[in-house]
Amino acid sequence: MDILIVEDEPEIARLIQLALEKEGFYCRICSDGLSALQVFREQQPDLIVLDLMLPGLDGLEVCARIRQKPGTKDPYILMLTARGEEIDRVIGLSTGADDYLVKPFSPRELVARVRALLRRSMRQTGQQNVYRTHHFTVDVERHTASRYMDAKDEETLDLTTLEFNLLTTFVSYPGRVWNRTQLIDKLWGDDFFGDERVVDTHVARLRKKIEPDPANPTFIKTVIGVGYKFEDEGS
Known part of the structure; x- marks a missing residue:
């Protein structure tokens, strides 16, 4: 599974990368919104860990643009923010984020959220197709x-x-x-x-x-x- 990490704080980005690569994921890191959109088009990741506060294009704009023009894959988006107010969560979800994680967070919680997103699928019942x-x-x-x-x-x-x-x-x-x-x-x-x-x-x-x-x-x-x-x- 390919994961794109979009985080402008190098220490946090590296922490996320280490936690996910330890679990067997392949990760790339971007530090700003424009670079993230370019890598998204080239890499087509399965999931994006996206910081809300980024230089240039912020995470909300990056999320909105990805949802407007998804590539071959329509990736899951886990949005990160240092702000925990309810309105921020609502805005993040309204732009197309699938889940929301407030800093500071533990690597274990991050990995659990990522795995949960990647396992999401409809549980079909019955034989009708x-x-x-x-x-x-x-x-x-x-x-x-x-x-x-x-x-x-x-x-x-x-x-x-x-x-x-x-x-x-x-x-x-x-x-x-x-x-x-x-x-x-x-x-x-x-x-x-x-x-x-x-x-x-x-x-x-x-x-x-x-x-x-x-x-x-x-x-x-x-x-x-x-x-x-x-x-x-x-x-």
Whole structure:
């Protein structure tokens, strides 16, 4: 597994590198945001350990740009910051970070978070591989998803692995209301670390890709005070 460490404090960057390489990961280090974007395009890492406070482009901007134009891989992003205020965590997650770690942290905790992110996968149940609703077809085995806005208009959806798994969860249980805890258990299981509101971030990102008007969702509905449910005409 390839990991890109983006940290402008050499001692911290080296500490992270040693902890991860001890566990068998291959690591590269960048000390600023622009270099990180260049290495990301060349290396296509599986995971990025990204400091929030960087010279030039900060971590939020780096994260946003990676999520806007992912490469062959859509890497997991573990964001680091010396600030622990709640608003910073929310902003970090809203730009597409998958988890959040506040400095100072122990190498053991860092490694645990990294391993948990890299193990994230949807826990499939049952034997069904293809789910169809009125507007969507999701093929789990082929890892493809399509949307049909009319009989002749098929659009292949460009989804990250987590977005694909989230859509599969929704279309496999049309009408079911999911709270954040249930979605976390379905998508991440016991490997989840972090703020449960990361679910809201991923739902928002999925809506942008499947909804005609993400601000007024047709398919993924918010159930006030509970969570989310998927509805599709004819499903």
